[in-house]
Amino acid sequence: MADTAHGIGGLSFDSKKRDLPPELGVGIALVLIIVVFEALGWLFMNDSFLFNTRENIDGIFNVARIKIIILQVAIIGIIAIGVTQVIITGGIDLSSGSVVAATAMIAMSFAQAGQIYGNPNDRAVFFELGWVDLPIIVPLIVGLGCGLVAGAINGLLIAYTKIPPFIATLGMMVTARGVAKWWTKGQPVSFPTDSYAAIGSGMTPVFIFAAVAILFGLALKYTVYGKHTYAIGSSEAAARMSGIKVDRHKVLVYTIAGLLAGLAAIVLSSKNLTAQAGMGMMYELDAIAMAVIGGVSLTGGRGSILGTVLGALIFGVIISGFTFLKLDAYYQEMVKGAIIVGAVVLDQWRQRRAAMKS
Amino acid sequence: MSDIVLKTEGLTKHYGGVHALEGANFEIRRGECVAIMGDNGAGKSTFVRQITAVEQRTSGRIWFNGGHVEFADPLEAREAGIETVFQTLALADHLNVPDNLFLGRELVKFRLGPFSILDYKAMRKATIEGLEKTGVKIPNISNTIQNMSGGQRQCVAIARTATFKSKLIIMDEPTAALGVQETAQVENIVRTLKGQGEPVILISHNMRQVMDLCDRIVVFRRGRIVANLRKDETDGQDVVAYITGAKTQAEYEDVAAA
Ligand SMILES: Nc1ncnc2c1ncn2[C@@H]1O[C@H](COP(=O)(O)OP(=O)(O)OP(=O)(O)O)[C@@H](O)[C@H]1O
Numbered sequence: 001m002a003d004t005a006h007g008i009g010g011l012s013f014d015s016k017k018r019d020l021p022p023e024l025g026v027g028i029a030l031v032l033i034i035v036v037f038e039a040l041g042w043l044f045m046n047d048s049f050l051f052n053t054r055e056n057i058d059g060i061f062n063v064a065r066i067k068i069i070i071l072q073v074a075i076i077g078i079i080a081i082g083v084t085q086v087i088i089t090g091g092i093d094l095s096s097g098s099v100v101a102a103t104a105m106i107a108m109s110f111a112q113a114g115q116i117y118g119n120p121n122d123r124a125v126f127f128e129l130g131w132v133d134l135p136i137i138v139p140l141i142v143g144l145g146c147g148l149v150a151g152a153i154n155g156l157l158i159a160y161t162k163i164p165p166f167i168a169t170l171g172m173m174v175t176a177r178g179v180a181k182w183w184t185k186g187q188p189v190s191f192p193t194d195s196y197a198a199i200g201s202g203m204t205p206v207f208i209f210a211a212v213a214i215l216f217g218l219a220l221k222y223t224v225y226g227k228h229t230y231a232i233g234s235s236e237a238a239a240r241m242s243g244i245k246v247d248r249h250k251v252l253v254y255t256i257a258g259l260l261a262g263l264a265a266i267v268l269s270s271k272n273l274t275a276q277a278g279m280g281m282m283y284e285l286d287a288i289a290m291a292v293i294g295g296v297s298l299t300g301g302r303g304s305i306l307g308t309v310l311g312a313l314i315f316g317v318i319i320s321g322f323t324f325l326k327l328d329a330y331y332q333e334m335v336k337g338a339i340i341v342g343a344v345v346l347d348q349w350r351q352r353r354a355a356m357k358s
Numbered sequence: 359m360s361d362i363v364l365k366t367e368g369l370t371k372h373y374g375g376v377h378a379l380e381g382a383n384f385e386i387r388r389g390e391c392v393a394i395m396g397d398n399g400a401g402k403s404t405f406v407r408q409i410t411a412v413e414q415r416t417s418g419r420i421w422f423n424g425g426h427v428e429f430a431d432p433l434e435a436r437e438a439g440i441e442t443v444f445q446t447l448a449l450a451d452h453l454n455v456p457d458n459l460f461l462g463r464e465l466v467k468f469r470l471g472p473f474s475i476l477d478y479k480a481m482r483k484a485t486i487e488g489l490e491k492t493g494v495k496i497p498n499i500s501n502t503i504q505n506m507s508g509g510q511r512q513c514v515a516i517a518r519t520a521t522f523k524s525k526l527i528i529m530d531e532p533t534a535a536l537g538v539q540e541t542a543q544v545e546n547i548v549r550t551l552k553g554q555g556e557p558v559i560l561i562s563h564n565m566r567q568v569m570d571l572c573d574r575i576v577v578f579r580r581g582r583i584v585a586n587l588r589k590d591e592t593d594g595q596d597v598v599a600y601i602t603g604a605k606t607q608a609e610y611e612d613v614a615a616a
C-alpha cells in the first residue's frame with residue numbers, strides 16, 4: 001500500500017517541535033513572582049527581596065532569606081509529595097494535617113529524654129514505665145508506623161468500600177485529631193532526646209524534603225508504580241480493564257501518603273522540640289495548594305513531583321514576600337486562599353484548552 | 359471437542375432490574391471467526407465484560423482452553439490469553455502510545471515489586487514493531503492519547519491486542535470510528551489472525567464486514583442469543599430478520615419468548 005496523504009499516516013509531523021513541559025510554566029511563574037517582590041521591595045521598602053544589601057555580609061544573594069523560604073516549606077513539602085501522588089490517582093487526602101498531629105504526639109512520647117537539666121523528666125508520657133531515652137530508632141519506627149497505618153486505613157476504605165476519597169480522608173482528619181487530643185488529654189509532649197532533636201535541626205528538614213522528592217520523583221517517572229498511578233488517574237476504568245490491580249494500587253498510594261505525613265510529623269516535632277494536639281492544622285490544604293500550584297490536576301492523571309516542588313517554592317516565596325513587605329498575617333491568609341482558587345481555575349482553563357486541541 | 363477455545367453456559371448478568379444478559383450459551387473453536395450482531399443495547403458488550411471479568415457475572419459458567427475458569431479480574435483473563443478491544447477502548451488519555459500498549463504488563467529492566475524499573479527503550483521499540491506488523495500508522499507515538507483522533511485511538515487499542523501473544527481475541531466494534539483504509543487494515547489483521555489459527559470474536563454492525571470475515575454469526579436480541587448461523591447457510595437479509603426479531607431460530611424460541 002502506497003503512502004498517501006490521507007488518513008492516519010498522512011499528517012506530517014515535526015519531531016523537533018515538542019510540547020514544552022508544564023513544569024516550565026510553573027518555573028517561569030516562580031521567577032516572575034520573585035521579580036514582582038523584588039520590584040515591590042525597592043518601591044516600598046527600599047530594600048532587595050532576593051539580593052544581599054548588607055555591608056557586613058558577603059555574597060550576592062540574601063542567603064538567610066532563601067534558607068528561610070526553603071526551610072518553611074520543607075515540612076509541608078514532604079506531605080505535598082505524598083498528596084501529589086494521591087491527587088494524580090484522582091483522589092484527595094484531607095487527613096494529612098491531623099495525621100501529623102496524632103503521629104507527632106505518639107512518636108514524641110517515645111522520644112522523650114529521661115532528664116531535663118539534671119532533674120528527672122517526670123512529666124514524660126512513659127516515665128513510669130521507664131520508656132525514656134530510648135534509641136532513636138524507636139520513635140522513628142513508631143512515627144512512620146502511625147502514618148503508615150493511618151494512610152493504609154484511608155486506602156483500604158477508599159479502595160474496598162468505594163466511598164469517595166473526600167469522605168474517607170475527612171473521617172480520618174477528624175478521627176486523627178481526636179487521637180492527638182486523647183493521647184495526653186491535651187497536654188503537650190516535650191523534651192526529646194538530643195538525637196531526636198537533631199532530625200529537625202538546622203537545614204536537615206530541607207535535605208529530608210529533597211531526598212523524598214527525588215525518590216518519589218524517580219518512582220513516578222521510571223517505575224511501574226508511577227505508570228499505574230498516572231493510568232488510574234487518567235481513567236480508572238481503562239486501568240482496570242488493562243489488568244491493573246487498581247484497588248491494591250490505591251491502598252499503596254494512600255499508604256505512602258500516610259507514611260510521608262508520619263515522616264513530616266517526626267521532622268516537625270523534632271524541629272519544634274515539642275508536640276501538641278493542635279499542630280499541623282490546615283497543613284493538608286497547604287500541601288494540596290502546593291501540588292495544585294505546581295500543575296497537579298485535581299481531576300487526576302496529570303502533574304509531577306518537580307511541579308509540586310516548584311509549587312512549594314512559589315508558596316514559600318509568597319509567604320516570605322508578604323513578611324518582607326510587612327503585610328499583616330490576615331492578608332496573608334486571604335491571599336493564600338485566593339492563590340489556591342486561582343491555581344484550580346488555571347488548571348480548569350488548561351484542561352479546557354487541552355480538550356479543545358484534541 | 360478439544361478444539362473448543364471458549365465456551366459459556368447460561369451466562370447471565372443483571373444490573374438491578376435490567377436483565378442485560380440472560381442465559382447465553384456460546385462457543386468458539388480454534389481458527390474460527392465468530393461475529394456477534396444485534397441492535398444497540400442487545401447485550402453484546404455486556405457479554406464481553408462477563409467473559410473478561412471486567413464485571414462479575416450474576417450466574418453462568420465459563421470454560422477456556424478446556425478448563426473451567428473463574429477469572430477474578432481482567433488481569434487474570436488477560437494472563438490466560440484473552441486479548442480484548444473494548445468498545446470503550448480502555449486507553450489512558452494522559453499516557454502515550456507505548457505506555458498504553460504495555461499498560462498492565464510493562465517491560466521492566468529490573469524487578470522490584472511495584473517499583474520495578476520500566477524499560478522505556480524496549481517498549482518503544484516493541485511498539486514501533488507492533489504498529490508496523492499490524493499496519494497501524496500513528497504519526498508520533500510519544501503523543502498522549504488525548505491528542506489523538508477517534509480513529510487513531512481505536513488503532514492503538516487494536517494494535518495493543520494484536521501485538522501480544524494470545525489464545526483468543528475479542529473485538530467490540532473495532533472499526534466503528536475508522537475510515538475506509540483503516541477499516542481495511544483492521545480487517546486484514548483479523549484475516550491474518552484467523553490464518554494463524556487464532557480464534558476471533560468480532561462484534562460489529564457492519565454486515566459486509568461480518569460476511570467477509572466470519573464463519574459464524576451469533577445474534578443477540580434483548581440480552582438473549584436468538585440465532586447461531588453458519589455464514590454459508592445464511593445471508594444478510596436473513597440475519598437482519600433475526601436482529602429485528604422478525605425471526606427466531608427454533609432452538610432459541612423458548613428462551614427468546616420469555
Ligand atoms: N453498568 C450498567 N448498569 C445498568 N445497565 C447497564 C449497564 N451496562 C449496560 N447496561 C444495560 O445493558 C443493556 C446492554 O448493554 P450493552 O452495552 O451490552 O449493549 P450492546 O449490545 O453492546 O449495544 P451497542 O451496540 O450499542 O454497543 C443496555 O440496555 C444497557 O443500558
Ligand SMILES: [Mg+2]
Binds near residue numbers: 445
Ligand atoms: Mg456494545
